[in-house]
Amino acid sequence: MNTVTLNVKKVPELFLECENVNTDAFAGKKADQIANLGAFQGKEISTLGDYFSISGDAGETAAETKIIINGDCTKMKYLGAKMTAGEMVVNSACDMYTGSWMKGGKLTINGDVHSFCGLAMAGGEFTINGNAGNYLGAAYRGDWRGMSGGVLRVKGNAGSDVATFMIGGELIVEGDVDIHLGTHMEGGKIILKGNANRRVGGQLVKGEIYVFGTINVMMPGFKPVNTVELDVDGTRATFTEYIGDLGERHPKRKGETVYGKLFLKQ
Amino acid sequence: MPKEVTDVICPFCGTLCDDLIVTVSDDNKTILGVKNACAIGAEKFNHQRMPGRVKRPRMRQADGSYKEITYDEAIDWTAKMLVKSRKTLMYGWASTSCQAMSIGHDIAEKVGAIVDNCATVCHGSSLIAIEDVGVPSCTLGEVKNRADRVIFWGCNPAHAHPRHMSRYSIFPRGFFTVKGHKGRKIYCVDCRYTDTAKCADEFIQIQQGFDYELLDALRTAARGEALPDTVGGVPKEKIYEIAEDLKNARFGVIFFGMGLTHTMGRNHNIDIAINLTRDLNDYTKFAIMAMRGHWNVTGSGQVLGWQYGFPYAVDLSRRDQARHQTGETTSVDLLNRNEVEACFYIATDPGAHFPVNAMISSSRKPTVTVDPHINCTTEISDIHIPVALVGVEVGGCAYRMDNVPIETRKVVDPPEGVLTDEELLTKINQRVDELLAQGGA
Amino acid sequence: MSEYIIKNGRVFDPVQGIKGDKKDIFVRDDKIVDSVGSGAKIIDARDKTVMAGAIEVHAHVAGPKVNAGRWYRPEDKHFDSHKTAGITRIEGGKSIPTVFKTGYEYARMGFTFAMEAAMPPLYARHVHEEIHDTPIIDEAALPVFGNNWFILEYLKNQEIENTAAYIAWILNQTKGYGVKVVNPGGTEAWAWGLNCLSIHDPVPYFDITPAEIITGLMAANEYLGLPHSMHLHQNNLGNPGNYTTTLESLKLAEGVKAKNNFGREQVLHSTHLQFHSYKGTNWGDFESGAKEVMDYVNRQKNLTIDTGNVTLDETTTMTADGPFEHHLHGLNHLKWFNVDVELETAAGVVPFIYDPNNAVFASQWAVGLEIALYANDPMRCFITTDHPNAGPFTRYPRVYSWLMSKKVRDERLNTFKKADKVISATTLANSTARSRSMSWQP
Structure with missing residues (x-):
């Protein structure tokens, strides 16, 4: 695996759209070619070389490429977006769309991220060693196909609207979340270690x-049906099992209605 | 002899009343009286003859005072600002015609701007909800002719859309609703006892911020599932009773306003209300409609829709693609995050409606405001360009809250030498072309 | 006077039997002439096809429901908004392109005209605003009449002259081009949440049946002597077994004579016939009824049709058949947009994914091709995708290649996951035909 290191040498004034900072865009390129990739600040088109000092050449493919970014990335959007393979580590807080539409590989952010991160993620491993904003692992506007695969931790x-329209994959929040967790969810698994504000599982289909923590106010469409002891993300605990959202339409499998499930630690 | 202009379209709210009668002086210059309009609508016409109206562009001086400049100077300054700025916010559009918007979008595409309208601080959340789950709706005439259950949820037309209730939703007698008010059951769901609630047969007082839960409970009740004892302060017996009554409607409609769009959960309050409406269509006919406020904001969404495919907050800053993301390309977020370098406001007053921090951010950037009146925004602008009042001094197409397009009427001439939005934007567009041909500002 | 020469192109003209010959075309003042002066502007068309501008007879390209489809599907153009070199405006949208993309894409395929297939009179201004903003191509629109209260009332009283007068007034007011009928009576019933699935179902309150509406509007259309025949979207769209409803509707035209000064012989145009040619009683025993329907169409000279070819894409369905869209939403549960228009019509919009792995959708693909392949008279059969209902119009090149080449068609057919089921439900695999409407091509 080849490593490309990017050190921020200029912090953008307004913001910077870094859709070319991912293993796929770098694959097969030398450091100087990477420096020539476009970076966008509104209608101003510049290059990655204007903002980063870049060392190391990328591997032939995304899978053979590792990217390390150091310096202040708080105004950089789309870092690691759409990556399909390889590895990327950002030692900074990042702006919107970090790791969004990610299909594979490993992305680690050592800092906070803003909204719309891991949007419609389809595969790979995305770890945020900090806090995340709103719409984490959610769907793009209007799409009924949100996060569909991979592991987002x-x-x-x-923030709010975590995992809206989720249809697959696994999303783990070790801290707390704000309102609307897993709204319109139709598949996949959400694990919340901390507390939730209101409206967990609203319009949950599947x-x-x-x-593990508390839910401020339960949605009226959830009904407790069982007590179960489970191993969840390495922790064994006793949960109350709810089905819901009973206000929502649910599919039928072999004559039986399939409900969404909410497990609340007792 | 003063003359009467009939079938005039009101230029105030999204109801676009089309039955106004305006009396005009025989020289076509002064409005003498307005009939059939509500108090707010009439005032829009009265503004036309207000003393002290600004008739030429003004530029702010170093000492904060304003100096009159020519239209040409203002156009040149504006075009240079647009061409230079890396990302510009072009916000407003709700009080102008669709024709003017179209020219504005052409400019925005060339200079790399964001086009946003006042849905961004109003029914934008409704638009996101519709993007997510669709919407079963109808025109206002359907409500008048058929509706026997009408729900006002988090809206107060008695104050915000004063003639809505008499023209469409509560009192009128329609083709299949010959008994008028007596044949309709009116619900009002609100956390306060509003003047609209006074007109309702049933007022449901809901605990603030529990709209989502109550709507979920109504959906759950409609499916015959179990409920907790109370939801949002409403006892479950009442919820079952309402759900049953709605299922038994012949034609029902839900009107909603800021009580859903601007309380906790925002768009989700609306998407669950839409889903309730959808569920009720399994039993009977039900529709839902946003009480769009600002006059032609609906038209702005339509024009942006057919040109770029998004209803508001359209980011054209890259000049080769259109993008849209509420929370990123929306005006307040752009200003709060300092992502834009210049502001161009037209036909709406963000100064009166945006959060203070957003306007503080805006006030630090080069700003041009196009508006017939002096308002909160003109006072923090570098340049204020006055224009003719659309729907009073110039016609043009506007869209009603139910998306019905209506050609508005000119009733009097604009003051001598004052440009219309279309004329002004055409000239700015030409100046932008010249500057771009020269390779920038 | 403006003159130009289109030089060195390969010219096609089915009427004159010119099949790709290298020819120069001379044009003076927008007319083709035998020769022009030496100062004529020369357009080099080397390696290009020169043909009369193609015409789209039925597509949803402008108006309220099209635009609803655009703006409520941001996901349809996210990552698909771009500007091409030489093009002045941004283009966006896969299944429901923006007005700019609509104009550019039709022009790229050699089209110069598109007919918007359903204009609610109340929203006519919106339709025309979009037409105004659509570059390059011409567009016109057909106002909808099949559920209009005035029409229903006049026809109940058998007042053809009043019906015709009202049609004339609406066409003038809305700048419409013909009489469109969508799910006659059924859409009015939808205002109460109901539908008319057969042509004999009574319309609630109005005491009239779809059959009477179709017959009456055909008569009024001929009374006026309009350049176009009535354009009909039949009842019972998209349901297994609906081919009987289709045949019954088409039979209403038997004995009706065209009366006009335009040389038009047809009195009824039946649109997106693919959606109306299904046998069977449910989606399990669903079969193609294309042969039965086309045998009838081939015999009846006063009918024209268009196909409505399914292209097997993710698309957006939209129609003034409000109850059908509600039904469709019940099948796929994707976001449902509906608007009931007072006194006139109702429209619905639902995204739809024609998954080629699904036997029903793959069979619909086959039915659409069968309709065109069974057509004996190419001049009475138009190719459409009922854009965007069965697929976006940008897929026309694919549809043409499926029709023109059995090899291409069979390749697609045999790669379906449930090819066996498609082959047994349709007759496409047995067909060695090449569409006659294409047969003049090399």
Whole structure:
């Protein structure tokens, strides 16, 4: 695996759209070619070389490429977006769309991320060693196909609208979340280690939500059906199992209605 | 002899009343009276003859005072600002015609701007909800002719859309609703006892911020599932009773306003209300409609829709693609995050409606405001360009809250030498072309 | 006077039997002439096809429901918004392109005209605003009449002259080009949440049946002597077994004579016939009814049709058949947009994914091709995708290649996951035909 190191040498004034900072865009390129890739600040088109000092050549493919970014990336959007393979580590807080539409590989952010991160993620491993903003692992506007695969882990807290329209994959928040966790969820698994504000699982169709902490107010469409002891993300605990959202339409499998499930630690 | 202009379209709210009668002086210059309009609508016409109206562009001086400049100077300054800025916010559009918007979008595409309208601080959340789950809706005439259950949820037309209730939703007698108000059951769901609630047969007082839960409970009740004892302060017996009554409607409609769009959860309050409406269509006919406020904001969404495919907050800053993401390309977020370098406001007053921090951010950037009146925004602008009042001094197409397009009427001439939005934007567009041909500002 | 020469192109003209010959075309003042002066502007068309501008007879390209489809599907153009060199405006949208992309894409395929297939009179201004903003191509629109209260009332009283007068007034007011009928009576019933699935179902309150509406509007159309025949979207669209409804509707035209000064012989145009040619009683025993329907169409000289070819894409369905869209939403549960228009019509919009791995959708693909392949008279059969309902119009090149080449068609057919089921439900695999409407091509 070849490593490309990017050190921020200029912090953008407004913001910077870094859709070319990912293993796929770098694959097969030498450091000077990488420096010539486009970076965008509104209608101003510049190059990655204007903002980063770049050392190391990329591997032939994304899978053979590792990217390390140091310096202040708080105004940089789309870092690691759409990556399909390889590895990327950002030692900074990042702006919007970090790791969004990610299909594979490993992305680690050593800092906080803003909204729309891991949007419609389809595969890979995305770890945020900090807090996340709103719409983490959610769907793009209007799409009914949100996060569909991979593992997204946040060590800190996350904002509102986490995992909206989720259809697959696994999303773990080790801290707390704000309102609307797993709204319109139709598949996949959410594990919340901390507390949730209100409206967990609103309009939940299918899928599983595990909550270790508390839920501020339960949605009226959830009904307790069982007490179960489970191993969840390496921790064994006793949960109350709810089905819901009973206000929502649910599919039928072999004559039986399939409900979404919410497990709340007792 | 003063003359009467009939079938005039009101230029105030999204109801676009089309039955106003305006009396005009025989020289076509002064409005003498307005009939059929509500108090707010009439005032829009009265503004036309207000003393002290600004008739030429003004530029702010170093000492904060304003100096009159020519239209040409203002156009040149504006075009240079647009061409230079790396990302510009072009916000407003709700009080102008669709024709003017179209020219504005052409400019935005060339200079790399964001086009946003006042849905961004109003029914933008409704638009996101519709993007997510669709919407079963209808025109206002359907409500008048058929509706026997009408729900006002988090809206107060008695104050915000004063003639809505008499023209469409509560009182009128329609083709299949010959009994008028008596044949309709009116619900009002609100956390306060509003003047609209006074007109309702049933007022449901809901605990603030529990709209999502109550709507979920209504959906759950409609499916015959179990409920907790109370939801949002409403006892479950009442919820079952309402759900049953709605299922028994012949034609029902839900009107909603800022009580859903601007309380906790925002778009989700609306998407669950839409889903309730959808569920009720399994039993009977039900529709839902946003009480769009600002006059032609609906038209702005339509024009942006057919030109770029997004209803508001359209980011053209890259000049080769259109993008849209509420929370990123929306005006307040752009200003709060300092992502834009210049501001161009037209036909709406963000100064009166945006959060203070956003306007503080805006006030630090080169700003041009195009508006017939002096308002909160003109006072923090470098340049204020006055224009003719659309729907009063110039016609043009506007869209009603139910998306019905209506050609508005000119009733009087604009003051001598004052440009219309279309004329002004055409000239700015030409100046932008010249500057771009010269390779920038 | 403006003159130009289109030089060195390969010219096609089915009427004159010119099949790709290298020819120069002379044009003076927008007319083709035998020769022009030496100062004529020369357009080099080397390696290009020169043909009369193609015409789209039925597509949803402008108006309220099209635009609803555009703006409520941001995901349809996210990552698909771009500007091409030489093009002045941004283009966006896969299944429902923006007005700019609509104009550019049709022009790229050699089209110069598209007919918007359903204009609610109340929203006519919106339709025309979009037409105004659509570059390069011409567009016109057909106002909808099949559920209009005035029409229903006049026809109930058998007042053809009043019906015709009202049609004339609407066409003038809305700048419409013909009489469109969508799910006659059924859409009015939808205002109460109901539908008319057969042509004999009574329309609630109005005491009239779809059959009477179709017959009456055909009569009024001929009374006026309009350049176009009535354009019909039949009842019971998209349901297994609906081919009987289709045949019954088409039979209403038997004995009706065209009366006009335009040389038009047809009195009824039946649109997106693919959606109306299904046998069977449910989606399990669903079969193609294309042969039965086309045998009838081939015999009846006063009918024209268009195909409505399914292209097997993710698309957006939209129609003034409000109850059908509600039904469709019940099948796929994707976001449902509906708007009931007072006194006139109702429209619905639902995204739809024609998954080629699904036997029903793959069979629909086959039915659409069968319709065109069974057509004996190419001049009475138009190729459409009922854009964007069965697929976006940008897929026309694919549809043409499926029709023109059995090899290409069979390749597609045999790669379906449930090819056996498609082959047994349709007759496409047995067909060695090449569409006659294409047969003049090399």
